[in-house]
Amino acid sequence: MASSLAFLASSTLIFLLLILNNNVIESQAQLSPSFYARTCPNALPIIKAAVRTAVSRERRMAASLLRLHFHDCFVQGCDASLLLNNGPSITSEKNAFQNDGSLRGYEVIDAIKSRVESVCPGVVSCADILAVVARDATVAVGGQSWDVKLGRRDSVTANRALAEANLPRATATLGELLQNFNRQGLNARDLVILSGAHTIGQATCGVFRARLYNNNTNIDAGFRATRRRNCPINGGDGNLAPLDLVTPNNFDNNYFKNLVQRKGLLPTDQALFNGGSTDGFVIKYSRNNGAFRSDFAAAMVKMGDIRPLVGSAGQIRRICSAPNRV
Template sequence: METSFHNVLTSPAKAVAVILLVLLLNTACQAQLTSTFYDNSCPNALSAIRTSIRNSIAAERRMAASLIRLHFHYCFVQGCDASILLEETPSIESEQTALPNKDSARGYRVIEKAKSEVEKICPGVVSCADTLAVAARDASAYVGGPSWTVMLGRRDSTTASRTLANSELPSFKDGLDRLISRFQSKGLSARDMVALSGSHTIGQAQCFTFRDRIYSNGTDIDAGFASTRKRTCPAVGGDANLAPFDLVTPNSFDNNYFKNLIQKKGLLESDQILFGGGSTDSIVSEYSRSPAAFSSDFASAMIKMGNIDPLTGTAGEIRKICSAIN
């Protein structure tokens, strides 16, 4: 044993290998997100974000749904690196102008405001990526939805990709197999996908996203529901007219979304496709019966989504403002 140990110490090649191994292990440890990441460097960060987000939602209730949706759109492209917050420049093709984002993703200024409040107390410490992750949790809790422990330590990207945003974000026209495949490519299961879709229990959609469905005269839509939706979504024009996903409790985070699907009252094609003879019917039925199961699974899925390819350690940067690189 002594000879073997001596050989490790005196062999340059082996010594280098040992050092590299130690560095790799250390890097791996540093790369793990943790709920206590800012406990020492900025202990009041989360409370500052929470206050700012609550104020924004109090001023506009719809913003809660928008922030949860923004979290989804930010993690699906390049991972949870806040690339969606970057605005257009000669060197950056903003994801905000991608087709899935330009008419539906919003809340950028709300995140910027929350980040600015944190910058006042801890400049250059808290990332925009973490600010957005915390904001989504706080938005859910504010409207009666689940809360969860947000894992922290993400850093911000210095790049964005409109191309990836156009190709990787799910569409309201996607079929069930396509939706499941898109989520699985990000490490999320079909059950995660159904739970996350339940965020459509709050928020609103624009007419152009559900017009084809309500005028289709199909068998997968309740006739009365379609007739009601036609009042605010004409066959021609009014593309930007808004309608709530849930007519009964549009501002409360509950499990009514799943009850609607069973009654053929899903607003988008990508909503209704979750129930109607497919592999996710049993999950929808379960969530329709058990608000607790839905809340628990939604929180778990949001945590999993927040872990999609984050930048950690020395990768990326901590942006001073979320809309531009330093």
């Protein structure tokens, strides 16, 4: 009798795992680069043109737009929950401490959504717009393109608490970063390669000040002195510094070269090259720009597969900042 019950329990577990696995495979199979080929063929050209315009006006915007997709996918999956404002039943992820006052580019997404809605109302999701914008922003500053899988739908909820639990903190250790990424099905290599997005963009003094004034030895003395000039020990919290001090407006592998020289701006940057398990990946990409470009594209596709809403799940929001009224 006991053996029969054990067999039944084991069989039930296997069956449930098969269902879960099949659901994951099915959801990913429904995503396709050609998803809007018939329903909204002008969507991708509209998005591309808008991103080019935004980046030409402000080069830094490329990094901001790319970051939106990352911060969305790590909370509830790639479902545009990040874009929802506070509402009666919504606690916005925009107010999570990793996002508040840090994320930018919402107005670019809103403008793109409005333009796409005018051509194909109710067809293209905000979640897909974020994914395409991340690719086009990367290309706009010299990065490699990739085929974006499409067909995601939009969440009707947001989760600030989950955002604060899942999004990496600027002071995170390597172990904490690995845990953050592992929770999303991403490995150590993905952590390093996706962190390479810091080859563009800037950070504020308030985020990296502690690295300049603590007793850490994993920082180049000359780099520390240079950064201190624009980031005093008191005041100047909003002063900006480039994440890549060599080519901050070009998508290349100089970010990794900086880390090897102990010139990472954020503590989480230098944590990737500090005698730990990810040192080898950093060295590889510091020496091979081609590998960085191609591997980054592949990692972005992988990240875009994190728990998408497909089929009849969620909705196609008419505006990205609020769910549709029923």
